[in-house]
Amino acid sequence: MIVRFFHQMGSPRYFYNVAGKMIPWFAISFLLTLIAGIYYGLFVAPPDYQQGESYRIMYIHVPAAWMSMFIYMVMAAAGLISLVWRIKITEITIISSASVGASFTFLALVTGSLWGKPMWGTWWVWDARLTSELLLLFLYLGIIALYSAIEDKRVAARAISILALVGVVNIPIIHYSVEWWNTLHQTSSVTMTGKQAMSTSMLIPLLLMAISFKLYYGAVVLMRARAEVLERDRNTRWVRELVEGEMK
C-alpha cells in the first residue's frame, strides 16, 4: 500500500490533489506549535544565568539554522532521486525548497548577528560557523540563479540536482565547525544522545519551535510545489479541466 502511495505521488495530478489536502493540516499544526513554542519560550522558560533575557532569540535563531541545513539535505536527497529515477515531483521539490532554505539561512544569519551584538560586542566575525553559514546562503542563491537561467525546466532541475549534490560537502563543515575550530561561536547545546547541556524547561520550547519551523516548511514547500506543478503541466488536460472547473 505504501509502495502504491509512492507510485501515485509521482503523478503530478495525484500529487496536486493530495498536497492540497495536506496543506491545511501542516498550516494548522504549524500555528499551534508556533504559539505554544513562543509562549513557553518567552514567558515560561527561565532567564539564562549568563545571558539573562537576551538568550531568548535562540528560539528563532537555532531552529532557523537547523532548517537551513535540513532543507539543503532534503534538496540533495531529492536531487539524487531525480538524477537516478527522473521523478518530476522530486525535481519540483528541489526548486520549491531552495528559496525557503535561502530565507531560513538569511534569518539564521540576521538573528545571529542581532544576538552577537550584545553578547560578543560585534555584529559579525569571520568565525568558522558564520562563514560556512554565509557560504550556504550563496549555495542556495547559486542554485536559484542556475535554475532561472536555464530555459527548459526539466533540464534546469537536473542541473541543480548536480549542484545540490556537489554543494553538500559544505554541510558537515557547518555542522562540525564549532567543534573543529575554537572560535567565538558557542558549541552546540542540544545533542541526540548523552546528557543535555540545557535545562528541560529551555529545551522544550526550542524543540517546539523546531517542529513548528519544519511544519511551516512542509506547508510552504507544498504550496510552492503545487504552483510549480500547475505551471509545468499547463498544457495537459487535467490542468485545463481543473482551471475550467474553477472558472465555473
Next chain:
Amino acid sequence: MSTLSLTSAFTLLLKRDLLLAYRRRAELVNPLLFFVLVTAMFPLGIGNDPKLIQAVGPGVIWVAALLAALLSLDTMFRSDFDDGTLEQFMLSAHPISVLVLAKILAHWMITGLPLFIAAPLLAMMLNVPTDAIPTLMLTLVLGTPVLSLIGSVGVALTVGLRRGGVILSLLVLPLYVPVLIFATDAVKTSIVGIPTSAQISILAAMLVGSLVLAPLATAASLRISLS
C-alpha cells in the same frame, strides 16, 4: 575502423588541448597577467607598510590565484561546445569522465602551473618570508588542481548558457572557499614557524576527493547541458 585505447585517447586529448593553447599564446598569458596585476593592486590599495603587506600577502596571492582560475575556466569547454567537438566526445566509446579529466589536466597545466611558477616572485614582492615560500608553493601545487577540478563542474553546468559567466562565479566561488581557508592558514602558520602538516593533509585530501568525484559530476553535467 581502428579502435583507440583509453590511455591513448587520454594522451591525445591532452596533447590536442595543449597544442590548441600553444597556438593561442596571447590568451594563454592573460590569466597569468591578471594574477600578477591583481597581486600588484593590493599594495597600491592598502598602502606600502611592509608589515601590513606581509600580513595580507598569502591571502592576496591566493585570492588572485582563485580569480585567475575563475577567469580562465570559461575557456575549458567553450570552443569545443561551440564547434560541436563536445558532442563527438559524448558519442565516443570512452567514458566521458576520463576524457574530461584530460581536459581538466590540460586546463591546470595551462593556467595553474604558470601561477605556481610565478608565485615565488610575487611572494617576495609581498614580503612573504623566504622560509614560508616552500609552504606557499606546496599549497598552490595541491590547491590549484582542486580549483580546476571543482571549476569544471561549474563550467559544465553553465556551458550551454549564453550569459553563463556571472552565474559561473556564483556557483564556483563558494565551493572554492575551503581551499582558500586551509591554504592561507597553512602559509600563515608556517610564517609563525608552526608545523603545517594538518592543513597540508586536508588540502591533499581535497585534491584526492575532487580528483575522484569532480570528473564524474562534470560528465553528468555535460550530458545535461548537451541534452
